[in-house]
Amino acid sequence: MARTYSDAIASLNSLQTNFAIVDAIRKSGRKMNEQAIPEMVEWCRKIGYQPSDFDKLNTIHIAGTKGKGSTSAFISSILTKYLGTKSTKDGRILSKVGLYTSPHLRFVRERIQINGEPLSEEKFARYFFEIWDRLERAAEETGQDPKASGTKPVYFRFLTLMAFHTYVSEGVSAAVIECGIGAAYDSTNVLQRPSVTGITSLGIDHVGVLGATLGEIAWHKAGVIKVGAKCFTTTSQLPEAKEVLNRVAQEVGSELVYVDVDQRITTGQIQLGLEAEFQKTNASLALAISKDWLQKHGYDSMDDNDSRQRQGLQDVKWSGRCETRYEKNLTWYIDGGHTLESINLAGQWYAATQKERRQTHAKRYLVFNQQTRDANALAHALHSTLATTLQDSHPFTHTIFCTNTTFRDTGYRPDLVSTNTNASDVEALTVQRGLAETWKKIDSEAEVSVVRTIEEAVDLVRLAASTQEQVTAFVTGSLHLVGGFLEVIESDKP
Incomplete structure (x- = not known):
């Protein structure tokens, strides 16, 4: 019997944590779960994956307090302008670009996009129930009631698993992954070998789980920094945040690159599809990250005169923001x-x-x-x-x-x-x-x-x-x- 998009949303909503539990956690002063990543690895195993299976997605992992969604959307828009380009390294064609963000505005399927478009209702339902059924089989194999509480991850974790499964199944060439809360213990940080990472502007937010100081928050966001991948961030970060980011990058063995606002954007040579002065910072960061990803994977040199980057910044769609x-x-x-x-x-x-x-x-x-x-x-x-x-x-x-x-x-x-x-x-x-x-x-x-x-x-x-x-x-x-x-x-x- 076919299960529809509406069925998927009804099942997904059953995984939301209710207010009483969230409120109790907040009032208790508990920080983010330090076992979140091992737990997420176990959820991956239950649906048939190891974290290393996601290396093939050539991910771009984005954390931050402000602008991480807009920056991710800019990157996705730029990379889609290179669809059909052949890599000089391995001859592969850049065929599909994934974008995973949160929260959604109108439709849950907005969170999982390919080539700038949300999954269709049909594909969302298909991939949703593939994950749902695998989790139920895993529960049955251990003698658990597959409908019982705890046999499936909570809402955001489930969608993260589903996004990775979708992108592997669809054979995406690049996946832009936005963190949910923080990064170090965020479910998206099951990624082990991203191609490049980025940290947008940092500020005070989610103090109940990330800490009350900018330094504490910066440490969590720095969780995306991985060895073998450059991390790009903005020069406008405050000194307290820079100190932490520099230290973590050195400990990890990653190159941390500070990005200024691109002069072509400030002078109006490049027009942005998103209004507001602060989007210039996000767009500049997205340009630097996109260029690094393209060069790393052998897709053109992407010099400053490449019209595709201009078009990507101009054509970006990110509803509900300015x-x-x-x-x-x-x-x-x-x-x-x-x-x-x-x-x-x-x-x-x-x-x-x-x-x-x-x-x-x-x-x-x-x-x-x-x-x-x-x-x-x-x-x-x-x-x-x-x-x-x-x-x-x-x-x-x-x-x-x-x-x-x-x-x-x-x-x-x-x-x-x-x-x-x-x-x-x-x-x-x-x-x-x-x-x-x-x-x-x-x-x-x-x-x-x-x-x-x-x-x-x-x-x-x-x-x-x-x-x-x-x-x-x-x-x-x-x-x-x-x-x-x-x-x-x-x-x-x-």
Whole structure:
């Protein structure tokens, strides 16, 4: 009996860790599981692989706090411009480029891409159930109930196994692999011999598992550094991070290369498909990593005049990050910034788009949520950034705080279900009401609303635009919010 994509998503969602467990771990102060990699090796064995089997994927392993997804997308886009190129080393054709990222926005299959496109529903279901069935057989062979708890890895680990299996099965020539949290104990770090690694800008995030200092966090991210592979990072890393990265690279025996922003990008000779000033750093890092991978595997010299690298940077697609969308009388500005540093960068990008438009847009909306972090601190940071950049302490005429629930009548799309939030808080709108009170103190002139779903927030903004006034709306605070927002506007276009 055929099992569908919907069946796969329902089964995958059963592997999510519920909020109570996640919250207990966070409050206990437990750090990341030091046995994570041996455990991941064992999961690989159960589905028929050894970590060395993934060497053939010629991986590019990317860690970081900010920009690791964008950098990975830039690399994937560049490498796909070389499809069909023959290697001068072994004569192999560069035929397929894999890209594994997280989280997804609208569809889980966005996480596992080939040649810049998410897996089809059919292929996702096929590879998902190949892994699912192998794990159930492994449980049965040891006398366990294959349906019992613990016979399958948790959500992210399962998808990591599935991504590696997919890329081996599909015969990809290169796989760009983005770390989940940290790197040293991240499930993707089962990779033993990556071709090249990269570490994007570092900052304070996931302190409950990575540590509270930049040095501690840098050590975790440095887990991608491997002997035999160059590691590229940005010159803008803070001294505390550089000290740790330099030490780990020396201990491992890897060459650490610091990358400046490419002059061709700063002067506009190369245009980027992703907006925002900080993307110039990510694109420059991606160029250096791509060039090293191509040279290492014998695919052209990729000199600075190669039009393929320009085209790759220009054609990159990375939805929900510094993205602008247009409707009648309405401009949406969308970014999934969700840490103090990323929300500041998102705010700077939004402010840069508004300096010449504020006089012509009578109504300016903020649609915001952050369900699992210090939401009030993020709201304060966003207001501070905008007030300073725009020299206006009233950046929005209206603010809307909603949950990450997608639709009014049907709730979450299955791909967007999350059990890692406090259900009672979501039901009572606890976080949203707190944010509303916070914003009233920050800006007493703004009209503040609390709604239950993303769909209702979108409806409020669209209603304002229907009066023929020019309206702008900034959607930010969470990638989960952004994913649900994109689902709403794509499935119910006005």
